[in-house]
Amino acid sequence: MARFPKPPEGSWTEHYPQLGTGPVSYEDSIDPQFYEIERKAVFKRAWLNVGRVEQVPRKGSYFTKELKVVNTSIIVVRTGKGEVKAYHNICRHRGNKLVWNDMPLEETSGVCRQFTCKYHAWRYDLEGNLTFVQQEGEFFDLDKSRYGLVPVHCDVWEGFIFVNFAKEPEQPLRDFLGPMITNLGGYPFDKMTSRFQYRSEVKANWKLYMDAFQEFYHAPVLHANQSPTAYSKAAAEAGFEAPHYRIEGPHRLVSTSGVRAWEMADEMRKPIEDICQSGLFGPWDSPDLGEMPVGLNPAKCNPWGLDSFQLFPNFVILFWGQGWYLTYHYWPTSHNTHIFEGTVYFPQPRTPRERIAQELAAVSFKEYGLQDANTLEATQTMVESRVLDDFLLCDQEVLIRHLHTETAAWVEDYQRKTAEV
16 A cells, blocks of 8 residues: 655645646546445455544443444444443344344444343343343254354554454554554543534545545635635635645645634624634633644644644544644445534533633534535536546645545555455
């Protein structure tokens, strides 16, 4: 799989000659056959983030995750030994889904001592062992020790829970993440427990939506109505260019400088921002989070706006300079549809005003996300027309080149290894 060195400062695409500078094809985002290969080559081989440890805070805490891209549902649970483990959500008796509530296809969560199948009451403990079979004497040569839950490779980094569906992962999780990501270790993720989540079904390929958040070339145009007229007009005329891009292994980073909203002229701010002392960049009062990890703000922006770390294949951690972060997940459901999940994390508010400031930032994020999603559905329909075969990218869109190149490299690597076998 492709590996890329750290570039020097300056123009970005030229530092990654293997990515090229010519027009790119989006055939990988509209071809059903490519999607079927991509599911096996990428999503059944890469480490996938499925949640955080705060979702399983104590013994017996669990949640389920529906993963259509790999045709399964999983249970993530905190075992009696305090470990976080994952299992396929299937009973070993007749294949019924083991954990669900009223609607079998909906995700659920809770706390239990054991998992009991709704069909015939087979029971499994938190370590996945089969512990009880209804009318066990009627089965032939049944050895319960051979019929525990089917495990999924599971590992945790900085509180983020990852799973891998390969028979044997090709790399340990930390090797897969690499230094650019592991250098974020030490960020106070565990203090960010005020959480807002949004979920949307998007009629576009998952990569096209990831592309939308890998460049800010579009921001002054697409999001102009989200800013006061004087500010958006000036921004559109000046354009926008991020000061730092980086590619490391399969992962990507874009950093931007920021604005201190409270220092802007009154006509540049919305009245609601003054009232709530908050906005898109978050609450104006930055919490004291202690020393930040070395991996943040590599461009040394002052003021610093955000760092968007794009973890291959479908996970984004976006850190805001004001002391909060959010995550994006893009879960494919077909070649031209996916589930988008956005989760916003803040420290616990100490006052009602702090809570309102957080809510305004979360709602602002939601509005920007809706604008991007709406545009992407329009993009998908026209790319599928195949009126055009390739599309131009500017220097600021280097991370888009990388995502599509990296995906193709994983597919080619899988096809080569499959052919060898």
